[in-house]
Amino acid sequence: MANNKKRFMQGNEACTEGALYAGCRFYAGYPITPSTEVMEICAARLPKMGGVFIQMEDEIASICAIAGAALGGLKSMTATSGPGFSLMQEGLGFACMAEVPCVVVNVMRSGPSTGFPTGPSQSDVMQAKWGTHGDHPAIVLTPASVEEIFHETVRAFNLSELYRTPVIILYDEIIGHMREAITIPGPGEVEIVERRVPSCAPSEYKPYDVQGGEIAPLASYGEGYRFHVTGLYHAADGFPTNNTKLIEEACHRLLRKIDDNKERIWKNEEYYLEDAEIGIFAYGVSARSAKFAVRELRKKGIKAGLLRPLTIWPFPDRAVEEMAGRVKAIVVPEMNMGQIVYEVERVAHGKCEVKGIFRVDTEPIRPAQIMDCITGNGSKPPAPNSKMAEMMVERDMLDG
Amino acid sequence: MSTPAEDVKPLAKKKKKVPFNYSPYVRGGKLPHIWCPGCGHGIVLKCLLRALHTTEISKDDIAMVSGIGCSSRTPGYVDFNTLHTLHGRALAYATGLKMAKPKLKVIVTTGDGDALAIGGNHFIHACRRNLDMTILVYNNSIYGMTSGQSSPTTPQGKISTTGRYGNIEPTFDTCSLAQAAGATFVARGTAYHFQELEKVIFEAMMHKGTSVVDVIDACPTYYGRFNKYKTPTEMMEKIEKEGTVSVKQADKLLPEELQGKLLRGVLYKSDRPEYCEEYNKLVIAVQAK
Numbered sequence: 002m003a004n005n006k007k008r009f010m011q012g013n014e015a016c017t018e019g020a021l022y023a024g025c026r027f028y029a030g031y032p033i034t035p036s037t038e039v040m041e042i043c044a045a046r047l048p049k050m051g052g053v054f055i056q057m058e059d060e061i062a063s064i065c066a067i068a069g070a071a072l073g074g075l076k077s078m079t080a081t082s083g084p085g086f087s088l089m090q091e092g093l094g095f096a097c098m099a100e101v102p103c104v105v106v107n108v109m110r111s112g113p114s115t116g117f118p119t120g121p122s123q124s125d126v127m128q129a130k131w132g133t134h135g136d137h138p139a140i141v142l143t144p145a146s147v148e149e150i151f152h153e154t155v156r157a158f159n160l161s162e163l164y165r166t167p168v169i170i171l172y173d174e175i176i177g178h179m180r181e182a183i184t185i186p187g188p189g190e191v192e193i194v195e196r197r198v199p200s201c202a203p204s205e206y207k208p209y210d211v212q213g214g215e216i217a218p219l220a221s222y223g224e225g226y227r228f229h230v231t232g233l234y235h236a237a238d239g240f241p242t243n244n245t246k247l248i249e250e251a252c253h254r255l256l257r258k259i260d261d262n263k264e265r266i267w268k269n270e271e272y273y274l275e276d277a278e279i280g281i282f283a284y285g286v287s288a289r290s291a292k293f294a295v296r297e298l299r300k301k302g303i304k305a306g307l308l309r310p311l312t313i314w315p316f317p318d319r320a321v322e323e324m325a326g327r328v329k330a331i332v333v334p335e336m337n338m339g340q341i342v343y344e345v346e347r348v349a350h351g352k353c354e355v356k357g358i359f360r361v362d363t364e365p366i367r368p369a370q371i372m373d374c375i376t377g378n379g380s381k382p383p384a385p386n387s388k389m390a391e392m393m394v395e396r397d398m399l400d401g
Numbered sequence: 402m403s404t405p406a407e408d409v410k411p412l413a414k415k416k417k418k419v420p421f422n423y424s425p426y427v428r429g430g431k432l433p434h435i436w437c438p439g440c441g442h443g444i445v446l447k448c449l450l451r452a453l454h455t456t457e458i459s460k461d462d463i464a465m466v467s468g469i470g471c472s473s474r475t476p477g478y479v480d481f482n483t484l485h486t487l488h489g490r491a492l493a494y495a496t497g498l499k500m501a502k503p504k505l506k507v508i509v510t511t512g513d514g515d516a517l518a519i520g521g522n523h524f525i526h527a528c529r530r531n532l533d534m535t536i537l538v539y540n541n542s543i544y545g546m547t548s549g550q551s552s553p554t555t556p557q558g559k560i561s562t563t564g565r566y567g568n569i570e571p572t573f574d575t576c577s578l579a580q581a582a583g584a585t586f587v588a589r590g591t592a593y594h595f596q597e598l599e600k601v602i603f604e605a606m607m608h609k610g611t612s613v614v615d616v617i618d619a620c621p622t623y624y625g626r627f628n629k630y631k632t633p634t635e636m637m638e639k640i641e642k643e644g645t646v647s648v649k650q651a652d653k654l655l656p657e658e659l660q661g662k663l664l665r666g667v668l669y670k671s672d673r674p675e676y677c678e679e680y681n682k683l684v685i686a687v688q689a690k
Contacts, residue, residue, distance in 0.1 A: 072498060
């Protein structure tokens with residue numbers, strides 16, 4: 002790998018590069034379009050670095066294997082797409098509950114079910130938050146370019162180690178398969194967070210004893226700390242409990258450790274937002290179209306601006322609230338039938354109008370579609386796709 | 402009324418007779434276990450700990466991984482690196498852990514439902530890869546934790562809460578399945594033949610590669626009650642003692658005498674490259690290029 006040299010790279014390749022840069026030394030996965038390149042490149046790269054690559058029998062096994070490896074002390078990752086992501090949900094819940102750091106990449110394709118495997122989509126954004134059962138925290142990152150995939154993958158590993166939790170990287174097939182210029186930073190140029198390990202004697206160690214904080218240090222198996230990990234509700238010593246107070250406190254802490262730190266986890270890009278009268282809230286590939294639309298609208302004298310979250314969960318409440326207080330309307334383009342728009346609506350709470358632009362024909366939302374929605378031409382079917390108009394749903398203003 | 406001192410005396414005498422000290426292996430304050438009176442799992446755990454003691458492997462180097470079910474509660478009681486995971490997925494977690502830390506001696510405690518139904522796919526693929534780990538299938542032919550449903554090893558005709566008129570499904574033979582899938586050490590024992598079981602588990606742990614031990618034990622609470630076994634002892638005698646034949650005995654018996662009986666002992670052993678070692682070779686070869 003030539004350092005600090007501009008390279009031409011695919012999004013999925015940048016993901017692998019980011020993972021290796023962050024110190025990922027274990028990959029377990031199962032092939033699935035459109036994420037397979039992540040796995041293939043890991044298969045080529047990891048053995049050379051002395052890391053572990055293993056192809057598992059399915060996605061369920063993959064997420065379990067990465068959690069097992071993480072408890073063995075390795076930074077670990079798996080990558081998948083819709084159907085595989087559905088299979089991983091129980092394992093994700095285990096990693097949340099047992100507080101096992103790991104990274105899961107979901108390169109979104111069209112669904113439900115097998116859907117259109119090579120067709121891009123943004124329809125797993127709610128599943129990424131709510132897919133596994135029970136109340137649980139979620140950190141989900143939404144990069145929008147090849148270079149950003151690299152950096153967000155590094156950030157995903159850092160956050161997972163910092164907060165002892167699985168982190169999901171969510172991008173669509175377009176970004177995953179797109180090729181762009183990228184500069185890979187040299188060693189040490191980007192901060193890498195290492196796991197906080199216990200400093201106490203093994204006999205004193207309790208894997209969930211947060212000692213007044215929110216996150217306990219995590220020992221690795223096989224290093225003298227003989228501790229217990231379970232998916233059952235557990236006390237600070239890791240052993241199952243049916244004490245209702247401890248259960249409540251454990252659930253609260255799981256959520257709190259992310260919620261109390263959301264200022265540090267949030268990351269947004271603001272584009273011409275300062276004086277904007279029309280705000281656009283967009284993530285992933287749709288944000289690229291939105292950016293283009295903002296420029297074109299500005300040329301026409303329309304004060305449009307973009308708020309682009311790189312952290313979609315925890316939801317950027319504060320940024321959206323601020324935007325809602327300043328603009329007349331927020332437009333939310335997304336490649337699904339309306340998911341994150343409801344979050345925007347919830348946070349805007351009637352302060353401004355919220356409109357969704359939805360598209361599920363596996364074609365990206367085009368800048369023209371966003372511009373038409375803003376300039377009021379939304380009712381006219383934009384050529385050449387007449388179906389597009391049907392998918393542009395204008396949402397009524399909330400009362401109050 | 403006896404004084405407390407009188408109560409203690411005979412116990413203290415008995416203690417002296419116990420030749421094996423389990424306490425270094427059992428986590429303080431975690432017993433009594435959740436298993437029902439008459440359940441065979443406690444016997445299996447005893448055999449496992451005694452066998453582990455004989456291997457002389459350090460407790461720090463032992464990892465015990467389990468899924469969900471009665472058998473999967475084992476790791477919570479023992480003082481090793483322990484991981485209690487999801488239903489059916491113990492082998493997938495164990496695979497990741499073993500690959501990340503090959504020096505660990507990985508033992509998976511699982512049940513007939515956990516290993517052969519929900520975890521069936523992981524079971525055959527673990528056997529195929531031949532990672533150095535020992536899989537103990539606590540096989541009581543029923544789902545105990547959820548109160549007695551049919552499992553892949555419930556014999557045909559037997560009663561469960563989901564087979565109220567008799568189970569019509571054919572059963573899996575854990576050992577045949579493991580051998581066919583590629584496990585390099587396959588054995589069977591019972592909780593009744595506990596000394597034999599200890600030896601078989603010891604051999605399994607000393608084997609390099611995936612070793613599978615099918616442990617026949619009894620669930621008197623559900624299987625026994627539904628199927629008219631009067632006592633746990635009767636179950637052990639009918640199912641474990643009379644229902645099995647050792648490999649040695651089997652040589653002397655006619656095929657018709659072996660009808661309906663399960664074989665005990667080491668049933669299959671072979672020498673095939675172990676996965677972690679193969680992976681390590683691959684890494685060395687790739688890095689040398």
